[in-house]
Structures are given as C-alpha cells and as structure tokens.
Amino acid sequence: MMSSSPAVSVRDLRVVRGGREVLHGLSFDVPQGAVLGLLGPSGCGKTTLMRALVGVQIVQSGTVTVLGEPAGSRGLRRRVGYATQSPAVYTDLSVTENLRYFASVLGAPRGDVARVIDEVGLGRSRDQVVATLSGGQLNRANLAVALLGSPELLVLDEPTVGLDPVLRQELWELFRELADRGTTLVVSSHVMDEAGRTDRLLLMREGQILADGAPGALRERTGADDLEGAFLHLITERAGSPS
Numbered sequence: 388m389m390s391s392s393p394a395v396s397v398r399d400l401r402v403v404r405g406g407r408e409v410l411h412g413l414s415f416d417v418p419q420g421a422v423l424g425l426l427g428p429s430g431c432g433k434t435t436l437m438r439a440l441v442g443v444q445i446v447q448s449g450t451v452t453v454l455g456e457p458a459g460s461r462g463l464r465r466r467v468g469y470a471t472q473s474p475a476v477y478t479d480l481s482v483t484e485n486l487r488y489f490a491s492v493l494g495a496p497r498g499d500v501a502r503v504i505d506e507v508g509l510g511r512s513r514d515q516v517v518a519t520l521s522g523g524q525l526n527r528a529n530l531a532v533a534l535l536g537s538p539e540l541l542v543l544d545e546p547t548v549g550l551d552p553v554l555r556q557e558l559w560e561l562f563r564e565l566a567d568r569g570t571t572l573v574v575s576s577h578v579m580d581e582a583g584r585t586d587r588l589l590l591m592r593e594g595q596i597l598a599d600g601a602p603g604a605l606r607e608r609t610g611a612d613d614l615e616g617a618f619l620h621l622i623t624e625r626a627g628s629p630s
C-alpha cells in the first residue's frame with residue numbers, strides 16, 4: 388500500500404544555472420514506494436532536478452520537500468541515497484574497500500557491505516581494484532554506495548547507462564524489489580524502453596514537465612503504441628497549443 392503523504396513534493400521549482408533559468412517552475416509529487424522515471428533528452432534538466440531533490444542545488448524559488456523535510460536538511464542525510472552519473476568511488480581501492488569506507492562515513496551497518504555487493508551483482512569482483520572494472524561494473528559499484536544504509540529515497544542518475552540488456556533488466560528488478568519494500572526511487576534515463584518499468588513517468592523537455600502519469604495512461608492519452616510515440620505526440624501537441 389502506498390502511504391498518503393508523498394515521499395517527494397515539489398512546488399513551482401525554478402533553478403538558474405550559468406545565468407539562465409533551466410527549470411521553469413516544476414510541480415509534482417512522488418508517492419512513497421513508487422518508482423518514478425525521469426525521462427527527457429540530454430540537457431532538459433534531469434540532473435538539475437535530482438540535485439534539487441538531494442539538496443545540493445541552489446534554487447531560485449519554489450519548495451522541495453523530501454520525506455516531510457526541506458530537501459538537504461541534516462536529518463535527511465542518511466535517509467536519502469544519491470548516485471551521480473560520474474562514479475564517486477575511489478579507483479585505487481577495491482570494491483569492498485570502497486564500500487567499507489563509505490559505510491563508515493555514512494554510519495551504515497558493516498553488514499551492509501556484503502548485502503549491497505550482492506544486490507548489484509558484483510560478488511565476483513568484490514576484491515577487484517575499481518580502476519580495473521568495466522564501465523558497467525563501475526556503474527554498479529557506484530550504485531552500491533547509494534544503497535548503503537537502506538535509504539528511504541534513492542535518487543539515481545542514469546544508473547543503467549552502458550549496461551547490457553541483461554544487467555539492465557536485473558537492475559530494474561532490484562529497483563522493483565526495493566520499491567516493494569517501501570523505498571521510493573527516482574531514476575533518470577534517456578532510454579524509452581526503460582520507462583515502461585516505472586510506476587510514474589515524468590517526461591521532461593527544456594526545463595518543463597511535458598507529462599506526469601503512469602506509463603500506460605500516457606500511452607492511452609496520446610493514442611501511441613509505445614512511449615517514444617507518446618513522447619513525440621506530446622511534443623507536437625505542446626508545439627501546436629498557444630502558451
């Protein structure tokens with residue numbers, strides 16, 4: 388059951404970067420235990436929005452409430468996990484050494500290290516130095532850090548980039564399992580076929596929300612066979628309507 392109070396609530400969020408407004412007044416909620424997909428072309432503002440959710444982005448105006456507190460509050464530090472696009476792990480340490488280090492920094496239980504290595508499927512590479520991992524393994528090591536401490540909200544910036552279809556599927560299964568246990572996930576992607584695995588989709592374009600809803604409902608509303616078609620339909624519709 389999803390709880391009635393949303394895990395994330397964003398109202399009229401405006402962000403300026405490099406002297407230019409890049410998020411133009413976004414509003415949306417993410418229910419607890421939902422997997423929200425953030426989709427849109429490169430540069431549309433996905434990373435900026437995620438930075439605002441974890442509280443590392445200076446915002447011009449609007450509010451971002453996470454688990455009942457303003458984004459970035461001290462009390463949220465252990466309750467929110469964030470995996471950035473560029474891996475934060477140390478290249479000269481092994482996978483296990485990295486996770487032990489981050490577990491101690493985050494105050495996560497030591498037993499978490501083995502759990503998260505298993506969850507991301509890096510068991511066979513646990514003692515490998517990060518510099519020698521493949522791109523996909525590196526991605527998963529980075530994701531494992533975000534899973535330490537079992538945060539209630541996971542914000543994952545393109546976690547499946549560079550992974551083969553089998554690994555991508557495994558990771559989406561993990562996201563689903565985490566959501567079933569009550570974790571809320573915000574996952575960005577620019578791969579449309581991944582969007583169908585989410586509970587809710589936020590389609591973004593040029594710093595605005597084009598659509599917000601369940602993948603099936605978006606397909607139905609636009610009459611498109613797939614989400615790629617739905618996305619294109621919405622862009623055309625928007626272009627044709629007076630704003």
Ligand SMILES: Nc1ncnc2c1ncn2[C@@H]1O[C@H](COP(=O)(O)OP(=O)(O)OP(=O)(O)O)[C@@H](O)[C@H]1O
Binds near residue numbers: 404406427429434577
């Ligand atoms: N440090 C920065 N200074 C100035 N402008 C920036 C900065 N970082 C991002 N931007 C601009 O903000 C806008 C949104 O960028 P953002 O990284 O949020 O997009 P994105 O949707 O995550 O793209 P991608 O999928 O390529 O990661 C872009 O126009 C980008 O050029």
